[in-house]
Amino acid sequence: MTAGLPALMIATVVAASAQWISYPTPGIPRTQDGKPNLSAPAPRTPDGRPDLSGLWKAPNGKYLANLAADLKADEVPFQPWAAMLYKQRQENLAKDRPTARCLPHGVPDQMAVSGYPFKIIQQPGLVIILYEEMTHFRQIFLDGRELAKDANPTWLGYSVGRWEGDILVADTTGFNDKSWLDDPGHPHTTALRVIERFRRKDFGHMEIQITIDDPEAYTKAWTVTESFNLLPDTEILENICENEKDVSHLVGK
Amino acid sequence: MRTLLICCALAAAAASAQWLNYPTAGVPRTRDGKPNLSAPAPRTPDGKPDFSGTWGWEDNRPCPPDGCADQKIGQEFINIGWGLKDGLPYQPWAAELVKTRRADNSKDDPQTRCLPRGALRMHTDGLYKKIVQVPGLMAILSERNATYRQIFIDGRPLPADPNPSWNGYSSGRWEGDTLVVETVGFRDDTWLDAVGSPLTSAGKMTERFRRTTFGKLEIEITVDDPKAYTKAWTVKLNQPIVIDTELLDYICLENERDTKHLVGK
Numbered sequence: 001m002t003a004g005l006p007a008l009m010i011a012t013v014v015a016a017s018a019q020w021i022s023y024p025t026p027g028i029p030r031t032q033d034g035k036p037n038l039s040a041p042a043p044r045t046p047d048g049r050p051d052l053s054g055l056w057k058a059p060n061g062k063y064l065a066n067l068a069a070d071l072k073a074d075e076v077p078f079q080p081w082a083a084m085l086y087k088q089r090q091e092n093l094a095k096d097r098p099t100a101r102c103l104p105h106g107v108p109d110q111m112a113v114s115g116y117p118f119k120i121i122q123q124p125g126l127v128i129i130l131y132e133e134m135t136h137f138r139q140i141f142l143d144g145r146e147l148a149k150d151a152n153p154t155w156l157g158y159s160v161g162r163w164e165g166d167i168l169v170a171d172t173t174g175f176n177d178k179s180w181l182d183d184p185g186h187p188h189t190t191a192l193r194v195i196e197r198f199r200r201k202d203f204g205h206m207e208i209q210i211t212i213d214d215p216e217a218y219t220k221a222w223t224v225t226e227s228f229n230l231l232p233d234t235e236i237l238e239n240i241c242e243n244e245k246d247v248s249h250l251v252g253k
Numbered sequence: 254m255r256t257l258l259i260c261c262a263l264a265a266a267a268a269s270a271q272w273l274n275y276p277t278a279g280v281p282r283t284r285d286g287k288p289n290l291s292a293p294a295p296r297t298p299d300g301k302p303d304f305s306g307t308w309g310w311e312d313n314r315p316c317p318p319d320g321c322a323d324q325k326i327g328q329e330f331i332n333i334g335w336g337l338k339d340g341l342p343y344q345p346w347a348a349e350l351v352k353t354r355r356a357d358n359s360k361d362d363p364q365t366r367c368l369p370r371g372a373l374r375m376h377t378d379g380l381y382k383k384i385v386q387v388p389g390l391m392a393i394l395s396e397r398n399a400t401y402r403q404i405f406i407d408g409r410p411l412p413a414d415p416n417p418s419w420n421g422y423s424s425g426r427w428e429g430d431t432l433v434v435e436t437v438g439f440r441d442d443t444w445l446d447a448v449g450s451p452l453t454s455a456g457k458m459t460e461r462f463r464r465t466t467f468g469k470l471e472i473e474i475t476v477d478d479p480k481a482y483t484k485a486w487t488v489k490l491n492q493p494i495v496i497d498t499e500l501l502d503y504i505c506l507e508n509e510r511d512t513k514h515l516v517g518k
Contacts (some may be wrong), residue, residue: 023409026389046298053387104399123386125278127386128392132399135369137394137401137501145275152273154502156399178507234328236403238418242368 025055025232027205036232038204047124050166050200055231057117063226064112067182067212069195078106080216082187089185095252097185098178104136104155106179107172107194108226110209115230116239127161127168132236140170147173153190155179161205181212189216204230273315273499277306279495281467289497290468295387303432304391305496306324307383307495326379333377333488334448342483343395347451351416354449357517362444367505369419372402372436373458376490377474391425391432394468399502404434411437417454418445432462455480468494 027042043051063070068076078086089096098107111118114250116133126142140159151158151174158174172194181188192214206228213221270316274476295303310327310511334341342353352359364370369423374380380396389407394400404423415422415438426435443452456478470492477485 026407104504121385121390121392123385123387126385128394130392130403135398135400137392137399139394143278148273152501155504156502238420239417240419242371 003040022233028232038230040203042200042202043120051122052120052168052200053122053234055117055119056228057231058112058114058207059227059229061114063224064109064183066184066223067186075221079217079219079221084232085187086185092252094183095250096187097180097183100250104134107157108156109145109180110181114224117236119236130236132239134241135238145214147171166199170196187217188214191216256484259328271484274497275499277496279464290466290494291466295466301427303386304379304384304464305386308470308492308499309381309382309495311491324379327377329377329488330492333450334486336488337486338415340452342486344481344483347481348403350451351449358425359447359449362447362449369400370397372420373445373474375402379505381500383497394500396500398505411435430463433459442472450471451481452476453480
């Protein structure tokens, strides 16, 4: 289960030591001593919606290490084949994890990587998420379109969003079956539907409730809630998974 | 040129999967309902031109005698200086390097190993890019590798000692209706086109973005890299809007089978 972690941690260290961009983020409320006031109210867009825009980061690697961390082991509603596959991946030290070969994370595990922040850019009809890791992006359409019926299977799926009060609800289908839901390898199929409920609680804190609904891999939908912190006065760095030397060293069964 | 064949094969795959057919919001129409691409460029609430939209590339490369590939590429993809009377003003070593790279079928082009094409080639790429402009920031999303580039428009200065990167570090300012973007901090191994015109870490790129009509984007690019070129040079791209579709994810490293077939000298 930890085979990929050394590689991940090396990458994280490199990124952290190179956080060279120190420029005050415009529009951040500050206390009298000039420090960001992260408990100020969440900002709003001109149309009165909460503005999720900003640079966000998972506080730790808990949900990357196990998306089902808040469930008891026997509470994950695996289909039998999915339980077998998950066990196999653990026995195999998760060496076939796509990111070990510089392939993308998926939804939701990309946001759970605490070593790499992500930036949300919110517009009235579109939300863009720029991920620092591997410099990938994701789009969430808020222009009233419906989910594609026969979406081209992709790593990050096809996302549409709508507002429910102050919560942005992103509904995503169209996944390939290659991404893993977390590092140990909770599996999913192309039937996966992920529903994310983004709630910016105040200026510096956001919660995302994530529902995994994949009847081919799980007997019922299951839900976790992750929290994220705003990162002020810095920027995402370009991160390209290059000079990849890990794969030949990965061991497993 | 072998890299081009690879590029075209990949581009063709992307094209055949253009399955997203959803009308782009806010497109001006003529009375008969057709998109009016010569309508004025849109503006943001603060009155600046809005470059947001999906953009293609100029169809300026004649088809070879045996017919066109599924998806055509622009001349600038092959040679960024193709339109300059005397070509690019290479320093002697750079001219030699380009000669070697051409003789080598450009097999060491970073993109053949799925590495990034960098900021300039995102404009000349045979895959779509989408500009998302918000106050203080312009993001350019590229289909290739589902990657992006950020251009800050919040008045920040260019860093004195930038971290070398494929996209460099970009800061833009308005000159009337033109967005002038300066970029430094490139890597030393950047290729600007398929023939291998180099860019070094001494290079500075200045882009002047103008949206002359709803349907037309002009990008005038000046590259000033005294290490690789004897003088600064400027090329101009004319790019058409692409409507009623969307970017597709294209992840190059997925099922990559090219590298072991690449041949050179």
